[in-house]
Amino acid sequence: MDFEHVKIPEGDLCRVEDGRLSVGDKPVLGVLRGDGIGIDITPVMQKVVDAAVDKAYGGERKISWCPLFAGLEGLRKYGTEFPDETVEAIRHLKIAIKGPFTTPIGEETHVCLNCAHQQNSGGKCESCGLEDSVCPRFRSINVRFRQHLDLYACVRPVRYFEGVPAPNKYAEKVDFVIFRENTEDVYAGYDFERGSEVAQAVIALIKEKTGREIRADSGIGIKPISNFGTTRLVRKAIRWAIDQGLPSVTLVHKGNIMKFTEGSFCKWGYELAEKEFGDETISEKKVWDEFGGEVPEGRILIKDRIADSIFQQIQTRPDEYSVLALPNLNGDYMSDAAIALVGGLGLGPGANMSDDIALFEATHGTAPKYTGKDKVNPGSIILSAVMMLRHMGWNEAADLIDTGVRASIRDAFVTYDLARLMRREGREDVREVSCSGFGNAIIERM
Numbered sequence: 001m002d003f004e005h006v007k008i009p010e011g012d013l014c015r016v017e018d019g020r021l022s023v024g025d026k027p028v029l030g031v032l033r034g035d036g037i038g039i040d041i042t043p044v045m046q047k048v049v050d051a052a053v054d055k056a057y058g059g060e061r062k063i064s065w066c067p068l069f070a071g072l073e074g075l076r077k078y079g080t081e082f083p084d085e086t087v088e089a090i091r092h093l094k095i096a097i098k099g100p101f102t103t104p105i106g107e108e109t110h111v112c113l114n115c116a117h118q119q120n121s122g123g124k125c126e127s128c129g130l131e132d133s134v135c136p137r138f139r140s141i142n143v144r145f146r147q148h149l150d151l152y153a154c155v156r157p158v159r160y161f162e163g164v165p166a167p168n169k170y171a172e173k174v175d176f177v178i179f180r181e182n183t184e185d186v187y188a189g190y191d192f193e194r195g196s197e198v199a200q201a202v203i204a205l206i207k208e209k210t211g212r213e214i215r216a217d218s219g220i221g222i223k224p225i226s227n228f229g230t231t232r233l234v235r236k237a238i239r240w241a242i243d244q245g246l247p248s249v250t251l252v253h254k255g256n257i258m259k260f261t262e263g264s265f266c267k268w269g270y271e272l273a274e275k276e277f278g279d280e281t282i283s284e285k286k287v288w289d290e291f292g293g294e295v296p297e298g299r300i301l302i303k304d305r306i307a308d309s310i311f312q313q314i315q316t317r318p319d320e321y322s323v324l325a326l327p328n329l330n331g332d333y334m335s336d337a338a339i340a341l342v343g344g345l346g347l348g349p350g351a352n353m354s355d356d357i358a359l360f361e362a363t364h365g366t367a368p369k370y371t372g373k374d375k376v377n378p379g380s381i382i383l384s385a386v387m388m389l390r391h392m393g394w395n396e397a398a399d400l401i402d403t404g405v406r407a408s409i410r411d412a413f414v415t416y417d418l419a420r421l422m423r424r425e426g427r428e429d430v431r432e433v434s435c436s437g438f439g440n441a442i443i444e445r446m
């Protein structure tokens with residue numbers, strides 16, 4: 001494959017055959033630095049991962065990092081923020097990890113090419129002061145990666161780290177993974193303005209076919225949830241539960257209100273579990289009907305919960321959930337609500353996945369005012385790298401980083417954001433470290 005700016009280093013290309021990933025000892029993985037604080041956090045993540053892999057496998061395994069470019073780096077190198085060859089390279093490599101990307105907010109927004117600060121006019125950046133560093137607007141890079149690579153599952157592990165001040169009394173019991181559908185539901189973008197041709201036609205069609213009235217001055221949004229979209233998401237969630245040895249998968253829906261979209265998500269999820277994972281799973285109904293409420297040894301419990309009730313339950317009984325599968329909108333709310341339970345985004349990892357591609361990511365934004373200051377918390381992208389290592393089956397290296405992160409936080413070697421929270425809770429032994437200092441603290445404690 002010929003690329004212009006991408007240089008594939010020596011190493012093994014990851015392959016997916018019959019749905020199974022195969023990874024050599026020197027896998028080539030894509031790395032996209034990201035905008036703003038991507039310049040700070042991404043190299044720290046690479047250093048931590050390299051150290052863990054070296055320690056775990058004594059030089060027998062090593063990652064060949066392949067730099068790829070998008071966002072402001074893409075603009076500088078290619079003249080476009082979303083280069084085709086970057087998408088092609090991710091397709092080719094199968095696994096990549098990325099920092100955050102800026103999305104200009106409004107029609108008139110200009111973005112600083114250096115620090116990703118957004119302002120309403122071109123010229124000198126009001127944040128970092130650099131000249132000639134401002135460019136016109138563009139659409140979300142993250143959304144375009146999802147669409148171009150059909151990354152249909154947004155995967156977000158949420159768990160508590162000892163020492164992090166968290167608002168919830170049961171925070172230490174939180175340890176679950178959210179699988180949010182990425183391509184359907186209200187986020188599919190079928191949204192029509194009141195009075196538009198499509199909105200009027202839909203209102204007329206519904207009146208004609210069902211006799212039901214929708215107010216003529218309504219905007220119309222369409223919420224498609226398909227069998228195809230649901231089953232591939234739930235399949236991924238169940239496979240995750242099997243691979244990671246987790247006890248349950250919960251289908252979250254609002255089927256009491258919308259039977260044929262939300263309700264079908266639940267129904268199709270159960271059907272898929274029964275059909276494809278009949279030996280490995282069991283439904284909650286069967287557990288009660290046939291096993292007196294006891295889940296048989298070795299089976300993963302498939303249950304469902306109404307969306308509003310699960311928002312209570314993740315706060316009151318979080319330990320009853322280990323994998324949650326949700327349609328897009330509920331998944332959106334759930335991802336943010338759940339991470340708030342355990343103390344916020346700084347330590348929230350994430351990935352977007354298709355059947356064969358996995359793009360791991362920092363889940364926070366570009367925080368422009370901290371760009372290049374070696375100050376912010378690299379925890380999110382480092383924990384995403386832990387997910388990536390587990391995805392590759394390199395659990396020994398993943399465990400080492402996990403241990404290092406836990407120990408650094410427990411010892412209160414933390415960046416300014418956590419330091420502030422910990423001091424507010426009355427801790428006096430906090431040692432505030434830089435972004436790279438946090439990386440070093442993790443490495444020392446592996």
Ligand code: NAD
Binds near residue numbers: 103366368417
């Ligand atoms: P943000 O996450 O950049 O900042 C929100 C707050 O969190 C700020 O106070 C910031 O200083 C702080 N913060 C963020 N990351 C931190 C870290 N690693 N350590 C310590 N503190 C951190 O969100 P925003 O200001 O709403 O968005 C800024 C830009 O980032 C926008 O262009 C937005 O589109 C983009 N964004 C990208 C992603 C992504 O690529 N995944 C996600 C969210 C926002």
